[in-house]
Amino acid sequence: xxxxxxxxxxxxxxxxxxxxxxxxxxxxxxxxxxxxxxxxxxxxxxxxxxxxxxxxxxxxxxxxxxxxxxxxxxxxxxxxxxxxxxxxxxxxxxxxxxxxxxxxxxxxxxxxxxxxxxxxxxxxxxxxxxxxxxxxxxxxxxxxxxxxxxxxxxxxxxxxxxxxxxxxxxxxxxxxxxxxxxxxxxxxxxxxxxxxxxxxxxxxxxxxxxxxxxxxxxxxxxxxxxxxxxxxxxxxxxxxxxxxxxxxxxxxx
Numbered sequence: 001x002x003x004x005x006x007x008x009x010x011x012x013x014x015x016x017x018x019x020x021x022x023x024x025x026x027x028x029x030x031x032x033x034x035x036x037x038x039x040x041x042x043x044x045x046x047x048x049x050x051x052x053x054x055x056x057x058x059x060x061x062x063x064x065x066x067x068x069x070x071x072x073x074x075x076x077x078x079x080x081x082x083x084x085x086x087x088x089x090x091x092x093x094x095x096x097x098x099x100x101x102x103x104x105x106x107x108x109x110x111x112x113x114x115x116x117x118x119x120x121x122x123x124x125x126x127x128x129x130x131x132x133x134x135x136x137x138x139x140x141x142x143x144x145x146x147x148x149x150x151x152x153x154x155x156x157x158x159x160x161x162x163x164x165x166x167x168x169x170x171x172x173x174x175x176x177x178x179x180x181x182x183x184x185x186x187x188x189x190x191x192x193x194x195x196x197x198x199x200x201x202x203x204x205x206x207x208x209x210x211x212x213x214x215x216x217x218x219x220x221x222x223x224x225x226x227x228x229x230x231x232x233x234x235x236x237x238x239x240x241x242x243x244x245x246x247x248x249x250x251x252x253x
Contacts, residue, residue, distance in 0.1 A: 075110035119166040136172040
């Protein structure tokens with residue numbers, strides 16, 4: 001919906017007009033948004049003003065169409081998914097990881113309608129990322145985030161089934177982890193100095209706890225020969241943050 005309004009004659013003899021166009025609803029509030037633009041004509045002829053206003057109206061309506069197009073886009077779905085993960089209480093490190101990979105997805109597919117995603121385009125994108133130097137393991141992790149995002153949209157927003165089921169991410173075989181033998185571990189522990197970090201290493205070796213769990217230990221976690229693991233410490237943006245354990249449950253070692 002649009003309108004044109006005559007604003008009167010100016011001091012230089014020209015005539016001022018204003019075009020107003022509704023450009024959709026504001027996100028969050030639902031209030032209608034209106035864009036307007038003032039222009040001048042040499043006479044007060046309504047017909048002449050309408051002709052000049054037509055191009056301006058088309059420009060403003062194109063902006064309106066752009067706002068409508070944001071609905072149903074990958075960018076909108078990402079914002080909804082991240083908001084849900086925040087409400088679920090995901091750890092700061094996990095949320096940071098989600099945002100990092102979602103930013104990469106939005107850079108490529110942000111303005112694309114979720115229903116219009118094409119598996120061939122995603123396959124080609126994965127190949128491009130690897131050509132640019134991204135490791136196969138990173139592309140696989142990106143694929144898992146993309147897949148989880150689209151399943152969320154399918155289950156909670158009634159979008160079509162994820163096209164990622166038809167995408168072939170690169171193969172990656174994780175390196176084999178070979179823990180030291182008890183003899184080697186004993187030799188290493190005997191060489192540790194009597195320092196805080198060395199005592200933490202001994203606790204790690206003896207209990208199998210995660211690094212952040214040992215860093216988060218307090219004296220009241222120790223009860224005789226038992227140790228209660230109820231939190232962990234992680235680094236987010238160079239700041240130490242205390243969070244729940246990975247399984248969100250305390251356990252006794």
